[in-house]
Amino acid sequence: MNRRTFTLTTGAALLATWMPTSWAQGWPDKPIKLILSQPAGSGADSMARMIGDQLSRRLNQPIVVENRPGGQNAIGAQAAARSAADGYTFYFATAAALVMNSYLFKNLPYDPRKDFVPVGMVGTVPFTISVNAGSKFQSLGDLVAYAKANPGKLAIANEGPKTFSGMITRLLAAQLGIEVNSVPYASVSAGVTDTVGGQIEVLVSDVPSVSQMVTAGKLRPLAVTTAKRIAGWDQVPPVADTLPGFNYAGWIGIVAPAGTPSAVVQRFNRELDVVLSDKDMAARLLAIGPMTDGAGTVTQMGGMLDAEHSRWAKLTKDLSISPE
Template identity: 50%
Template sequence: MNRRHFTLSLSSVAALTIAGWLPTARAQAWPDKPVRFVLSQPAGSGPDNVARLLSDRLAKTWAQPVVIDNKPGGQNITGALVAARAPADGSSFYFATTAALVTNPLLFKTLPYDPQKDFVPVAFVAKSPFAILVEASSPIRTMEDLIARSKAEPGKLTLGNEGPRTFSGMIARLFNARSGAQANLVSYSSVGVGSQDLMGKHIDAMVADLASTAALAKQGRMRVLATTSAKRVAGWEQVPALAELLPGFDMVGWFAVVAPKGTPQPVITRANRDISSLLADREVADRIAAIGPIAEPGLSVDQVAAFLAGEHTRWAAITKEIGVLPE
């Protein structure tokens, strides 16, 4: 090999080495610009409140602004699509819910995004218990009362929810199916609208997430009959879990952070570590619990992936049980 060829070879090796080093170096320097969390829910919603709490703390940890980008609408499709199409450089994450990552593929024949192909797991944030609530002065005091009344006059008792193809709507259908209740399911465009009708005594009961209704319940304007979780919820220990009446009933929403596929692994690893560290902070966990959800720190990236896979399997069985087919 002559000197010219040897010099060229060294240059080629150097170029390849630098090319391979640059993405890693950039990832290690992350974040070097503002970070965006895309949400499918509007400002003021339960997920939004939790995301803003975390973003304020993460901004200090990362020394960069963490911006909340609300993209509500289309049963989470609008926000999911924005997040899926975002640059995979660590500048954008998707603060996702059960619907966006698990149930939408079971409810729609075609989606403009694929939760399993377009995103990679980053961190698990919290579980979001749902509840069955009545207006504070309602004569319905227990779930047994509600079921008995619905059976006594089939179709007369009204149970509000956000629609047959939403999380609360499917909880309502599963409750009817497993309890033998014959409640008339009334759809609303949002928890807020349903809550106003419940407090106005236009409906008898409602299925909603605690994150959106906790404040009204604590103000004494609503009464929580049961949570839809397998066990009683921390902070709501006086409220029975529906599983105490219907063994095996476990319908709990959750929040997880995912990133566009192709996001550098070092970024994902650090984001997982930093988010989990925040969630393990007692003050942060208590503030999230005050909103409604229950923080669950400590899941590794692989554990989040395994959890999501398990949820796909579980929800496939649930949608089959209640007869929900993709449209």
């Protein structure tokens, strides 16, 4: 290799290394799109807009929330996955979209592992087992005793077999050794209404969806699905008191289309962490959804996703659940 060739080659390599960093220094110079799979007015929509508002102030560009609901998250996830990896599209994603769907659906129009890169966590969403305030069940033990004495008669409302609450229902039945009647609802709000009204006995749902009715004394939580008690619900024991090691919670994270410049991902992660680390923001989020400990690092989120995939792969195998 002559000196001129070496100089050109070296210069090209240095330019390739310099360009992403240099380009990222000018990012963002136009509005950023934040796609989510839930409809306008939903809890996730409120969270995304709250966070987006604060991020837009830090980045000096509007954060435009784009709702793409439907298809068990597939519509929104596909739209995000097919977006340009230019640092101007991010996906506000659920555990179902990034992990669970891989083991429940055969023909997803996106690949959760290949189509996205991790950016940062938003928070975890604990789930609970609740009953009508007038229910005869005073504890999880009461519910289990009834179910064992009356196989198949205990009706448990959830959002369907391929949702987080539906999977929790199946997992609880399997690990507790009981046979239940899992009743799918089109929405968690409909399940809450029927449980409050006494049309169904038990509800498995995320905590935010029932917190108002619990506060009003119309629902009584028997247990939470996290390993430990949660803030504000200190009187409610975890399922782990009955099933040691039981620890399941929904979560929300932000990812970007694969190929998004690393410098942009790292910058977005840092700004997200600042927003989520604000105590006022954490309290506002907790009132409608997740418990947050900040965004964490990109590497930490990547490790969490790997661990979640391993766990749900084993869980669905243990429950003999095949993608359909």
